[in-house]
Amino acid sequence: MRSERHPTEDLPAYGLGSLDETEREIIAAHVERCAQCTGDLAQFEDALYEAAAVGAVEIEPPRDLRTRIVLRHRGARSLGGPTWTSRIAQAFIHPVPLAVPAVLALLLVVSFAVVGMNRQQIDTYERALAGVASGRVVALAPTSANPDARAAVVIPDQGQPYLVVRLPPPPSGKTWEAWVLKPGPKAVAAGTSTAGDVFVLLLTTPLGAGDGVAITLEPVAGSQQPTTQPVLLVDRT
Amino acid sequence: MPDKADDVRLVERIADGDAEALGELYDRYGRVAFGVLYRMLPGPEAAEEVAQDAFHAIWRQAHSYRADRGSVRTWLLAICRNAAIDWRRTRGKRTEREVTIEAAADLVSDARVDERVVSLIRAEHVRAVVRELPVEQRQVLALAFWGGYTQSEIAARTNTPLGTVKSRVRLAMNKLRERLEEER
Numbered sequence: 001m002r003s004e005r006h007p008t009e010d011l012p013a014y015g016l017g018s019l020d021e022t023e024r025e026i027i028a029a030h031v032e033r034c035a036q037c038t039g040d041l042a043q044f045e046d047a048l049y050e051a052a053a054v055g056a057v058e059i060e061p062p063r064d065l066r067t068r069i070v071l072r073h074r075g076a077r078s079l080g081g082p083t084w085t086s087r088i089a090q091a092f093i094h095p096v097p098l099a100v101p102a103v104l105a106l107l108l109v110v111s112f113a114v115v116g117m118n119r120q121q122i123d124t125y126e127r128a129l130a131g132v133a134s135g136r137v138v139a140l141a142p143t144s145a146n147p148d149a150r151a152a153v154v155i156p157d158q159g160q161p162y163l164v165v166r167l168p169p170p171p172s173g174k175t176w177e178a179w180v181l182k183p184g185p186k187a188v189a190a191g192t193s194t195a196g197d198v199f200v201l202l203l204t205t206p207l208g209a210g211d212g213v214a215i216t217l218e219p220v221a222g223s224q225q226p227t228t229q230p231v232l233l234v235d236r237t
Numbered sequence: 238m239p240d241k242a243d244d245v246r247l248v249e250r251i252a253d254g255d256a257e258a259l260g261e262l263y264d265r266y267g268r269v270a271f272g273v274l275y276r277m278l279p280g281p282e283a284a285e286e287v288a289q290d291a292f293h294a295i296w297r298q299a300h301s302y303r304a305d306r307g308s309v310r311t312w313l314l315a316i317c318r319n320a321a322i323d324w325r326r327t328r329g330k331r332t333e334r335e336v337t338i339e340a341a342a343d344l345v346s347d348a349r350v351d352e353r354v355v356s357l358i359r360a361e362h363v364r365a366v367v368r369e370l371p372v373e374q375r376q377v378l379a380l381a382f383w384g385g386y387t388q389s390e391i392a393a394r395t396n397t398p399l400g401t402v403k404s405r406v407r408l409a410m411n412k413l414r415e416r417l418e419e420e421r
Contacts, residue, residue, distance in 0.1 A: 009403075012406060012414075013381075013406045013407065016378070016381045016410060017318070017322075017381065017385070018381035018387050020387050020389055038306060039305070042306050042307040043414050046308055046311050047410075047416075048410070049310060050311075050355065050417060051344050051345055051363050051366075051367055051417070052273060052314060053269050053273075053354050054346070054350055054355055054363045055276065055346045055382075055383075056269050056272030056273045056276060056348070056350075056351075057275045057276045057346070058272060058350075059271060059281075061268060061271035061284075062285055065263075065285060065288060066264070066267060068289065069259060069260070069263055070257065072289070072293065073256040073259055073296050
């Protein structure tokens with residue numbers, strides 16, 4: 001920092017987000033290593049966003065928006081913790097042979113399978129979860145493989161746990177396969193489905209306390225161990 | 238008004254995977270976040286969709302929040318704004334974007350503020366500070382903030398030399414910072 005000039009002229013525009021990409025990258029690199037500019041930028045942004053809070057439209061958000069946001073993340077880990085990566089990476093780098101025979105998915109659903117549009121699928125998925133009467137709902141986190149994917153494990157007070165899933169239909173010759181992640185770690189096949197849009201998948205492997213759940217794309221007959229990275233997962237239910 | 242230290246503790250809980258803390262953060266800022274999104278996007282459905290995406294981004298980025306880089310309110314609203322800009326660039330139709338920009342007449346508005354986020358007295362002060370700015374400076378702020386336009390785009394859109402736009406942005410932002418920080 002001894003000889004580098006502070007971008008005094010452009011820092012306000014950087015805070016406003018109005019620089020072109022090249023300029024933005026240069027300033028970002030400087031701010032990253034300059035405490036003075038970091039402090040100045042914080043003041044620009046705090047002033048700007050306070051003004052924006054005064055400029056926001058006065059409107060009540062949908063009543064169930066909070067519920068949907070919390071439901072989506074309940075049971076899923078934020079990306080900061082060490083458990084998420086280490087455990088899942090181990091499970092998928094060193095999968096163990098099946099302890100339980102892979103049973104073809106028991107495909108339920110689909111009073112709501114008539115929907116076609118993406119927005120309707122989102123609504124259907126959220127309504128399906130909101131309608132869970134009793135038990136716990138634990139969200140799986142989407143991975144970069146399919147950021148729009150959604151799934152949650154429903155663990156009823158009585159009966160078998162199941163997944164509510166929003167994924168597109170798998171490609172021809174492929175299936176979505178659920179896995180229960182046991183301590184160790186080991187991944188145990190827990191059912192397959194060739195459905196798409198919004199569907200339910202019963203877990204065919206018992207879900208123990210603290211077990212994780214993942215979904216991968218596999219050959220249509222299912223696999224004895226995961227052969228691809230998960231599209232959705234939670235490391236602990 | 239939320240306590241800043243409480244806000245930081247909430248974000249730390251979110252980083253630890255506490256979904257209830259995300260709900261509490263929503264209780265504090267969800268309404269103003271939705272109001273910001275509603276102003277930037279073509280309708281309530283888009284605002285609702287982007288609000289969910291933004292809170293998911295907050296969930297994912299909580300571990301990287303740094304208090305020395307600004308308040309939680311600023312961090313959260315910046316995530317919402319960026320999500321709205323992304324939505325418009327990837328999903329929004331050009332006509333929707335134009336309609337939204339036409340609505341972005343000024344950085345502040347006369348709408349009632351959420352007193353959980355900004356007190357009424359403070360809101361009046363913020364409005365006064367913004368409205369002291371020359372109209373040309375207010376216009377570039379509004380186009381850049383609500384419209385998501387870069388300085389080059391604003392120059393082309395308003396048929397103004399780029400150097401003039403840059404100067405207006407700099408003067409307006411410096412004034413905002415100076416007046417709002419000095420009485421914080």
